[in-house]
Amino acid sequence: MITNKEKNFVSAVVYLHNDGGRAVEFFRRVTAVLDQHFDQYELVAVDDACTDNTVDSLRSWAAGQAKPLTVLHMSLYQGLEPCMNAGLDAAIGDYVYEFDSTAMPYQPELIFEAYQTALRGNDIISVCPTHTSGSSRLFYRVFNANSHSAYQLRTDAFRLVTRRAINRVHASSENLPYRKAAYAASGLKMADLEFEGRMGDKGTGRLALAADSLALYTDAGYKVSAGVAIVMMVLALIELAYTLVIFCAGHPIEGWTTMMFVLTLGFAGVFAVLTIVVKYLSLLVDLTFKKQKYLVESIEKIQK
Amino acid sequence: MPYDKIILGAGLYGLYAAQKCGAAGQRVLVLERDPGPFMRATYINQARVHMGYHYPRSYSTAIKSAHYFQRFCRDYGFCLHTQFDQIYATSAHFSWTNAAEFRHFCRAAGIRCDDVSPSRYFNPGMCDGAFLTTEYTYDAQVLKNWFLTELTKLPGVEILYSHRPDKIEAVGDVWRVTAGEITAEAPFLLNATYAGVNDIHAMLGLPSFQIKYEKCEMILCEVDERLKNVGITVMDGPFFSLMPFGQTGLHSLTSVTFTPHETSYDPVATFPCQQQSEGRCAPGNLFNCNECPAKPASAWPYMSQLARKYLKEEYRFRYKRSMFSMKPILKASEIDDSRPTVVRVMHRNPTLVSVLSGKINTVYDLDEVLQQ
Numbered sequence: 001m002i003t004n005k006e007k008n009f010v011s012a013v014v015y016l017h018n019d020g021g022r023a024v025e026f027f028r029r030v031t032a033v034l035d036q037h038f039d040q041y042e043l044v045a046v047d048d049a050c051t052d053n054t055v056d057s058l059r060s061w062a063a064g065q066a067k068p069l070t071v072l073h074m075s076l077y078q079g080l081e082p083c084m085n086a087g088l089d090a091a092i093g094d095y096v097y098e099f100d101s102t103a104m105p106y107q108p109e110l111i112f113e114a115y116q117t118a119l120r121g122n123d124i125i126s127v128c129p130t131h132t133s134g135s136s137r138l139f140y141r142v143f144n145a146n147s148h149s150a151y152q153l154r155t156d157a158f159r160l161v162t163r164r165a166i167n168r169v170h171a172s173s174e175n176l177p178y179r180k181a182a183y184a185a186s187g188l189k190m191a192d193l194e195f196e197g198r199m200g201d202k203g204t205g206r207l208a209l210a211a212d213s214l215a216l217y218t219d220a221g222y223k224v225s226a227g228v229a230i231v232m233m234v235l236a237l238i239e240l241a242y243t244l245v246i247f248c249a250g251h252p253i254e255g256w257t258t259m260m261f262v263l264t265l266g267f268a269g270v271f272a273v274l275t276i277v278v279k280y281l282s283l284l285v286d287l288t289f290k291k292q293k294y295l296v297e298s299i300e301k302i303q304k
Numbered sequence: 305m306p307y308d309k310i311i312l313g314a315g316l317y318g319l320y321a322a323q324k325c326g327a328a329g330q331r332v333l334v335l336e337r338d339p340g341p342f343m344r345a346t347y348i349n350q351a352r353v354h355m356g357y358h359y360p361r362s363y364s365t366a367i368k369s370a371h372y373f374q375r376f377c378r379d380y381g382f383c384l385h386t387q388f389d390q391i392y393a394t395s396a397h398f399s400w401t402n403a404a405e406f407r408h409f410c411r412a413a414g415i416r417c418d419d420v421s422p423s424r425y426f427n428p429g430m431c432d433g434a435f436l437t438t439e440y441t442y443d444a445q446v447l448k449n450w451f452l453t454e455l456t457k458l459p460g461v462e463i464l465y466s467h468r469p470d471k472i473e474a475v476g477d478v479w480r481v482t483a484g485e486i487t488a489e490a491p492f493l494l495n496a497t498y499a500g501v502n503d504i505h506a507m508l509g510l511p512s513f514q515i516k517y518e519k520c521e522m523i524l525c526e527v528d529e530r531l532k533n534v535g536i537t538v539m540d541g542p543f544f545s546l547m548p549f550g551q552t553g554l555h556s557l558t559s560v561t562f563t564p565h566e567t568s569y570d571p572v573a574t575f576p577c578q579q580q581s582e583g584r585c586a587p588g589n590l591f592n593c594n595e596c597p598a599k600p601a602s603a604w605p606y607m608s609q610l611a612r613k614y615l616k617e618e619y620r621f622r623y624k625r626s627m628f629s630m631k632p633i634l635k636a637s638e639i640d641d642s643r644p645t646v647v648r649v650m651h652r653n654p655t656l657v658s659v660l661s662g663k664i665n666t667v668y669d670l671d672e673v674l675q676q
Contacts, residue, residue: 009605009609039605040605040606040609042606068561068606070561086397089396089397089398090397090398090542092606092609092610092613093609094609163613167427167428167429170427170428170429170430171428171429296398299398299541299542301542301561
């Protein structure tokens with residue numbers, strides 16, 4: 001049989017958490033595109049402790065599919081990033097799609113367009129909506145302003161990454177607390193595709209993730225602590241000048257007030273810096289010692 | 305014509321028993337449904353002479369394997385390929401074991417386990433440990449020829465190929481077996497049919513072994529110089545193995561998730577493909593999957609993709625051909641992944657012994673029952 005389909009092996013990793021009927025519909029649309037363009041592909045669904053019928057309906061749908069679906073059952077609810085890391089580790093494709101959500105406010109053809117963009121020498125392709133929420137915009141503004149990457153991060157609907165990019169980010173760090181930033185820092189070529197629309201919110205845990213990402217992938221934390229240190233230094237100098245003035249004016253009893261003032265300010269500053277140091281340390285501990293970064297209960301392979 | 309023993313199945317276990325009994329002066333008849341010996345499981349598997357590394361979740365299986373390994377190497381050294389580096393690696397993700405556990409396990413089982421750098425063979429982050437081990441591969445064709453030569457020296461042993469038992473019945477103290485044009489009798493029947501074990505039980509109305517059946521594919525590959533003398537096994541979960549296949553110069557590629565194509569949980573193997581076998585295969589009458597017109601499309605794209613995800617790019621391998629066989633797995637083994645050899649006396653006066661084992665070097669487990 002001669003086909004003009006792509007010979008590269010692709011994987012589609014999809015995050016699921018109580019998506020209900022939307023999950024099957026999403027898989028149906030994705031496989032329609034993949035079937036049309038690819039000879040070989042696999043589907044990987046990460047079941048982040050779904051409590052509704054998401055997995056059951058997916059199972060019965062997959063039983064009739066020619067291509068294999070791997071379902072990773074997470075032991076307990078762990079949120080998007082650890083789950084997608086697990087999905088990435090399970091995927092075997094040369095090109096891996098990361099679908100963080102089963103919402104599809106874009107044309108399915110964009111999925112193949114992302115692949116074509118990759119073939120033009122891009123290792124990471126983000127497909128981004130034109131409209132985003134205010135809080136995301138703020139986060140990305142702070143992030144991009146403080147990161148040294150050549151690429152600007154933005155809200156995206158899904159991503160396509162090459163095996164090369166995955167190997168590269170794993171070579172520098174085994175654990176990826178924030179995949180997107182790790183890719184951007186990988187030094188490989190990134191490209192954005194745009195579509196007219198808006199992406200829904202990705203749920204809880206974003207604030208903590210935003211803080212971790214800023215501390216890990218940008219120098220925002222360092223800048224804050226440096227700022228605090230400079231302010232303290234300036235304050236200390238002013239106090240020194242003040243103390244000298246009082247000393248020269250011949251009212252040394254006044255010095256006691258000054259001393260107290262310096263001490264109070266100094267301690268406040270030290271504590272501020274300590275907060276940041278502690279933040280870094282906790283992240284280091286997490287990265288270094290939490291070997292088992294996610295807990296998988298079982299892996300299930302479904303195919304016709 | 306009276307025999308001392310009738311053996312069903314001319315795989316390793318069948319021929320081993322035939323040789324053992326024939327050498328003891330017994331009259332033995334071997335019935336094999338395929339046109340030759342060693343056409344199924346004995347040939348179509350990874351050809352691994354197990355040292356125990358495979359069973360980090362079952363110390364008993366591991367220690368027993370290690371024990372029989374030495375004996376097998378002594379007795380059948382001529383069919384082994386020993387001159388290659390057998391690398392066991394523990395996957396960094398989804399593995400039921402890890403580097404530290406594996407080291408600990410090897411120490412407890414008393415088997416060799418030398419650390420090598422995972423980055424020598426694997427892509428970054430894929431494996432947390434890699435170990436140089438001692439394990440060999442056997443060549444089923446060489447072993448087969450040795451057995452056939454040995455057996456011709458034993459006038460008491462007769463092998464009939466393309467003879468499937470049509471009927472087995474107990475007549476007084478003996479079994480009467482009808483296979484095609486022949487009818488033979490013996491007081492002792494050895495059921496060494498592996499995946500067909502329950503087919504024989506069903507024929508006799510005996511209880512089934514609690515097994516599930518996996519229709520398995522093994523792929524033979526040509527490898528580049530760099531892989532020639534290397535065997536790779538990634539443990540312990542949905543991974544793969546790429547190792548020399550006996551003395552053939554080829555490598556066998558298998559994977560835990562893609563090697564089994566379909567599973568049957570019925571007492572006798574029941575698969576939809578049997579309907580396309582043009583009458584060759586049916587539940588209770590298992591044909592040779594490798595010779596069947598209804599064998600499935602190869603899972604090469606998936607297996608090769610999985611292996612390439614782990615292996616560094618310079619370790620290249622190419623598709624040569626696929627081989628299919630039916631693999632029975634004891635249901636009780638699923639959690640600990642143990643592979644006990646089951647030798648069970650199913651009937652007395654006349655005697656029926658059924659054997660089921662997934663490894664060649666545990667063939668010595670037969671010795672005890674053969675002395676009867």
